[in-house]
Amino acid sequence: MSDWSLVEVPGGATDVRIRLTRHAEAIRVQYYNPLEETFVPVRLAYFPPTVAVD
Numbered sequence: 001m002s003d004w005s006l007v008e009v010p011g012g013a014t015d016v017r018i019r020l021t022r023h024a025e026a027i028r029v030q031y032y033n034p035l036e037e038t039f040v041p042v043r044l045a046y047f048p049p050t051v052a053v054d
Contacts, residue, residue: 003045
C-alpha cells in the first residue's frame with residue numbers, strides 16, 4: 001500500500017495540534033496552522049476498512 005506526503009511540516013513548533021480523519025479506506029492527517037487559523041493536510045494514507053479504531 002502507498003501513502004502520500006502532501007506538504008513539508010514546518011519545524012520549530014513547541015506545540016502541535018493534529019487532526020486524523022478516516023474516510024472509508026483512507027486516513028487524512030492534518031496539522032493546525034494558528035497563523036491562518038485552519039487545518040492543513042499533511043498526509044493521506046490507506047487504512048484498511050477491516051481495522052477497528054477506538
